[in-house]
Amino acid sequence: MRRAALSVLAFGLAAQPSMARAEDSQGPTVTVTGKKKQVVTKLDKTVHDVSNLPRAANGTAQDVLQSTPEVSVTADGRIAVRGNAQVTVLIDGKPTAMMSGDERAVALPTMSGTDIASIEVITNPSAAYNASGGAIVNIVLKRNRKPGAHGQIQGSATDHGLWNIGASGDVTSNHLSMHGSLGLRRDGTLKLRQSSVDWNNPATGQAGQTLQSSEVFVRRVVDSAAVGIDYALSDADSLSLSARYSARRSRPLLDTLSEGRSGAGQTIYHRISYGPNEQADRGAVLSYSHQDNGTALKAMVQRSGMAGLIDKSFSDVFIEPARATAYSHGATKSARHLTQGTIDWSRSSEHGHWGMGLDIEDKVEDIDNYQVTVDPLTGAETRDLHTSNVYTVKTRLAAVYLTDQIRLGKWEVLLGGRAERMALEVSPAPCVMQTGQWQAFNPSLNLKYDVTEKAGLTLSYRRSLQRPDPRDLNPNTTYVDAQNLSRGNPGLKPQLLSAWEIGADLDTLELHRNVSAFYRASSDTVTDARSFADSVLLTSKQNGGRARSAGITGTLDWKGDAKLHLGVDGGLYRVLLFTPDLPGLVRQDGMAGYLNLRAGYSANHDDVSLDAHGQSKGISPLGRYGATSSVNLTWKRKLSKTLSLTVNASDIFDGSKRTYQTDTNTFHQAGFDHFVERRIYVGFVKKIAP
Template identity: 25%
Template sequence: MIKTEISQNFTRKTLGLTILLSAAAMAFAQEKVSITGKVTDKQNNPVAYASVTYSHPTNKLLSDATLTDENGQYSLQVAPGVYTVGIEAIDFKPFTAAGRQVRGGTVETIMLDPEQSATITPTQNIEGVTITATARPYRVELDKKTYDPSTDVISKGGNLQDVLQNVPSVSVDTDGTVSMRGNSNVRFLINGKPSALLGIDDGANALQSIPADQIERIEVITNPSSKFEASGTAGILNIILKKNKRVGFNGSVTGTVGYLPNTNLNTNLSWRRGNATWFVNGGGGYRENKGENNNYATFDNRGIAQQLLTSNAESENNNEMKNYNATAGLVYDFTDKTSANISISTRSFQGDSEGTVSTAMTYNGIDNSNTSTLYPLQKIRTTLGNNENKALQADFGVDHKIGDKGQNISVSVSLQKNQSEGINDITETRNGAYFRLDETLQNTENSTVIGKVDYELPLGENAKIEAGYRFDRNVNDYDYAVWNEGIVNPDFTSVTNYKEMFNAFYVQFKSRIGEKFAYQLGLRDEISKVDVDFRNLTSQEPAISKSYNNLFPSVFFSYDLAQNNQLLLNYSRRINRPRSWFLVPFNSYNDSDNIFSGNPDLNPSYVNSFELGYSLQKRKITLNPTLYFNHEEDETQMVNLYNFERQRFETKPYNIGNEQRYGLDLNFTYDPISWLKLMGNVDLFGYRSEGEFTYNSLVDGVATPVTLSFNGEGFSTRARLNTTFKVDRTFTMQLQGFFRGGQKTDTSKQDPMYALNFGASKTIWDGNGTFSFNIQDIFNTRNRTFYTFGEGFERKSYMQWMPRQFSLSFTYRFRQGDRVDQPRNKKDINSNAGGEDEMPPM
C-alpha cells in the first residue's frame, strides 16, 4: 500500500514536471517538413532500395534516413535547415550533395552514375563529404534493431515463423518455440501492441497464420526502453504489418503452392485519394505437416529385484491446417495537424490432426522373471483432434500536432476478442485388445481492452521528452472437460476464470551532449493485479489474487567514435509474469503418459539486463557486436518428474532460483563483390543457474515432501549465415545455414542441431512480377534430441516438428501512383496503433 502511494505520487509529480517543461520549451521546438524524391539511373530507370540520408551538419538528432521503394521513390520528414544528402545503391557510385537547403515540399529526381564510371556527376553548386546509410537487411538504432524481410528470398510465400528463422538474434526451435539469445520468454507485439492475431497463447499455429508478404519489418528489441511494456525477459519482437502509402490504387497479390501440401493466396491493396487512404490486407491458405516425437525412458527397479523398467514411446502426428485473415483500415487527415485512423482485423484458423503413440514397456526388455501380468505392455493411443480459433480486433486512433513547435499527442484504443475450441477423441489398445475411449474438450475465450496516450515534446534542437499512459484489461475463461468411456473424469474437468489489469506510466528524456554523445533516460511504473478463480467437479480451489507495483528504469548511451562508428551502452529492468495457464492447478489430459499442470504459487521473475555494443557501418560492411549480461531472479523453469504411483510423467512450472546469462551476440553484413551478399549472426554465450524447489512425491498413496536442487552451467553457441547471390538484376539465389550448439545442466542435456535452406527469386515484367522458389531443411536435419535426468529415471526425447518441404510462389504488383505520399502527421496507422513509433538513430 505504501509502495503504491509512493508510486502514484511519483507519477503525478513526473507528469506535472512534463507539463511544466512543455510550457517552458514551446519556443525551442522544431517543426518538421516533408521531402519526397526519386532516384534513377542515367537511362531514367528507377533504382530500388537505395539508401537516402539527410544528415544535419551540427545536430545528428535532426538527421534521418530511408530506402527507396520499387519505383525508386522515397519520402521522409526533417526539420527545416541545411543538410548533406547522401545516396548509396548497389552497382552505383555514391552520391553526395552538401549544403542542401530544406524548406519543405522538396521534390527532386537524382540520377546515379554506374559503378564503372570514373567520375561522379554532382548537382550544381553542391560540394561536401559523403554521409552513408547503406541499404542493409537490418539497421541498428539506439534501442533496437530493425529487420527488413523484403530481401529474404527463402521466406517468400511463407509465414511469420519462416521469416523469424532469418532474423538476427532470434531462433525458432523445431516445435515452433521462438527464443532470443536462448531465452524463450519473448513478448510478441503487432504494430506495437499485443494482438488477437497472435492467438491466446502466442503459439506456433498463430505464427504460421500471418503471411510473410504482409510483414513490412520486424523490430528486434533485446533491451526495451521504458516506453515499451516491461513484459518479456528475453525482449520484444514487434511485427509491423504493411500499409501502402502510394497515391491512387496500388497493391500486390501473391500465390503459393508447395509440398508438404501447402497453398496460399494473399493480397495487399490500398487506395489513396485526397485526405483519405484505404487499405485491405488479407488472404488464406491450406497446409499439411507431420511430426515425429519419440521418447525412450529407463527407471530404477520398482518392486521386482534386479529388474529395470524401460519405456519406448514412438509417436507420429499428421495435421491439416486452414487459415484466413483480413485487415481493412482507413486513415483520414482532417487538417495538416490532425488525423484519425480505424482498422478492423479478423483471423480464422482450423486444424485437423491425427496422431498415434505406440508405447512398449518391459522389464529388462523381456518378462521371463516378471510375475506381473502387466508386463510386457504394448499400448497404442490414436488421437483424432479438431481445433478452431477465431480472432477479431478493432483499433482506433487519433494523432494531433499541438501548435507549430513539434509537440505531438496520440490516443489509441484496441478492442480484441479471441475464441479457441479443441476436441480430441483418444482410443487406446493394450496388448492388441481394446482398452478405453477418452474424449477431451477445451474451450477458451479471451477479451482484451488496451488504451494508450503518448505525448512528445521537443526541447530545442537536441532534446525531447516523451511521456504516456497505458491501460490493459484481459479476461480469459478456460473450460476443460474429460470423459473416460463416456463418464466425466472429475479430476480433469475444470472451469477457470482469469482476470488481469495493468496500469502503466512512463516518462523518458533523450538528448545530446556535444556532437558525439547521446543519451536516453527512462522510467516506467506498472501497477498490475491478477485474480484467478478455478474449480473442478471435486473441489472449489481457493481463489488467488496477486498484485504487483514495480518500477522499471532504462538507460541508453551512445558515443560516436567516428563517422558511422558508434559505441552503445544500455540497461533495463524487465518482468516475466506467469502466463495465465501456468497458474491453473488442474491437469491436461491429451496424453495420459505426459501430464501438465499449473502452479498457483508461481511468482513473477525479474531480470536486470546490460548490453555494451559497437556499431560500424561502411559501404561494404556493417558490424554490430554486443556483449550482454542478464541476471534473472526467481527464474521459472518447467520441471519434468515421473510419478511412479500413477506411472506417468508430470510437468509443472516452479520458481527455481537465479540464472545468469552472458555472451557475445555478433551481427554482420558483408558485400565483398557486387553480386555477393553475406549476412550472419553468431551468439557465443555462457549460462549458470542455481536453486531448489520442493514437491510432494506419492509413494504408496502417501505424499512425501522432496527437495531437489538445480545447478547448471556451461557454454554454447548459435550461428546463422545467409548468402545471397545476385546472378543479374532480375535473378537472385540465397543459401541459409543454421547451427545450434548443445547445452547441458545437472538435469538435462540437448544435442547440437544444424539445418540448410535454399531460395531463388526471378523478377519479370519490368519488376511487376516475381517468381520465388525455396526449400526448407534440405538435408532433413532440423530436429531436437533432448535428455532428462530425474529422480529415479532417465529419458531421451527426439522431436521433429516438420520434415523437409519446398514451395513455389508468384507475386504480381499493380500500381497507379508514381509518387509516395507521407501522412500529414508524424505517425501512420501502424505506429499510432501501438504508440511506439520508430526513433531516429542518435
C-alpha cells in the first residue's frame, strides 16, 4: 500500500491541479511559549491559542483574526495571510455558507470573539484541505469538556448606543457533554466613500467626469445562538451534533451626492435610500469519530444556508437641472445552500502515518434582482429589463485525497494528492442553461529537516484550482449604486494557482523565530473588465490575466517571563501583474509589504495588550491602492475570582481610510473608502460555576 501511495503522489507532482479538506498532522509539534502552548507549529500549519486573548473577551471574530500573527484584516473585512489575499475561512475545519462570498465581510465583525478557542493558520495547505487555491484560516470554537457545569456572561457598550451581550455554558456528565451560547449585538459603522471618474469613448470621442460621495452610519441588530451535543459511545467511538443560527438587520439612511459633467451639460442630484438590509445564516453538523490502535475514522455531514435581502429602492432629488424627483424600487434577494459529506481515514505506520478521504459538496446559489422605475403621479411601475433578472448557480464538487507522512531520522515529509471533479450549472431565466465541467489532480509537498532539536528547515509546494465566485457567473446586469453596474461572465474558467515556500525555524524556551521565502503564480487569472457608458461604470469579469509574486516574511515572538510577551511579524514582496485591456496585456510591477506588532503584559489582576498593524500601498489589476494602519489597546482587570472589567480601544489613530485608483484605456478612477473603526468599548466578563 505504501508503494502504491507513493506512486500516485509522484505522478501527481507532474499532473494538473485540484482543491481540499482538513486533517490534523500527527507529527511531532514544537511549542513556542512556556507554561501554556500559545503557539504550536506543525508540519502543515500553525495553531494559535486565543482562548485567553484579552481582546477576544468582548471583541469580535474580526478582532481575533486581526490579532493573530501572519494574518492581516482590513476594516472592510478583507483578509490576507502573509500577503496572500486568496484566503478560505473555515469554522471547525468545515466551509459554511456565511463564510463564502461577500457575506464573509459582514459575518466576521458580528461573530463573537469569546467563542473562539484557537486560530489555525495554513499558509500553503496540503492536499488534505479544500483551500480553493489559497491559504486557509480555520476558526476553532470552544468546547469545554471538563466534568460539571460552567457558564459565562459578558457584555460591553460604547457611544452611538452600541452594545452587545452574550452568554455561554456547558454541562458534562459521564459520556454526555452539552454546550450552547446566545448573543445579542447592536453594532454600527460609519462609512465614508468618495469617487471621481474621468471617462472617454474612443469610438465616439465623447468624454466626461462623474463625481460621487456618501456618508452613512450603518446600525445592525445581530442575534445569534448555538448548541452542541457530544456523546461518547465507547472509549473509541463518539458522536457529535451541533447547530448554529444568526440573523443581521440594518436600515441605513444613505445619501449619495452624484455630479456628472459632459458635453451635454451638468447633472447634480442626491440619491437617497433607506434599506432595509437583512441576512440570516443557519447550519447543522453531524459527525462520528472512531480512534483505536493507531487507526482513526471521521465521518461528517453538514447542511448550512444563507438568505439575504439588500433593498435598492431610491429616490433621486435633482439640484441641476431642476426637475421632478425620480423614484425607483429594487432589491436583490439571495440564498445559498451548502450540503457536504466527508469521510477521513488514517492509519499509523512504522515511519509515520498515511490517510485518505472523500469529500462531496453541493452548493446552490439563487439570486433574484429586481429594479423598476415608479411614476410619481400614478405610482405605476415600469420594470428595468436590463437590471431585473433571476438566475441559479449549482456547483457539485467530488474529491478524493491521499496523504503519506513519513519520518526518517531528521527528515519528515508529508506527500499529498487530491483528485477532483467539478460540475457547474448556470440557469439564468429566461436564457439558456449553461454548464461546465473540470477535472484536476492537485499535488502537495510538505518537507522538514531538523538541523538541531530547536532548529529546522521547511519546504512546501501546492498547486490547485480556484473556482469562480458564483455571482461572477451571472450573464445579466445588476444595479450596484448610482455610479456602478455589474455584469458576470458565465464563461469564466477556474484560475490555476501554484505556490512554493521555503523557511527556517528556531525555537527556544523564550524565543520563536521564523523566516521564509515564497513564490506564487497564477494563470487564467480572473480580473475585472470595466467599461463606461451613460455616466455609469460597468464592471464584469474575464480570464486571461497572469500574476506572479515573490517575497520574504518573518516572525519573532519573545516571552521573557510569565508577565511580558512581545511579538512582531512582517513581509516584503514584489508583485508582477499582466492584465487585459483594450491595447492588450498591461504589465505592472510593484512592491508591497505588511507589519504587525504585538505586546502583552500581565501583573497581579491586570492584563494589558497592544497590537498594531500596517499595510503598505501596492498595485492591483490596472490600478493601485493606498496604505492603511490600525492600533488597538485592550485592558482587562480582574475584580474578583469570577468578575472582570474589560476596556477595548480600536483603531486609536483612525488609520482605516483606504485610497484607490484605476487607469484603463477608457477611464481613470480615483477615490477612497473609509470605514471608521475608532471606538472604545467598556464591558465585563462574569464566570458562573456551581
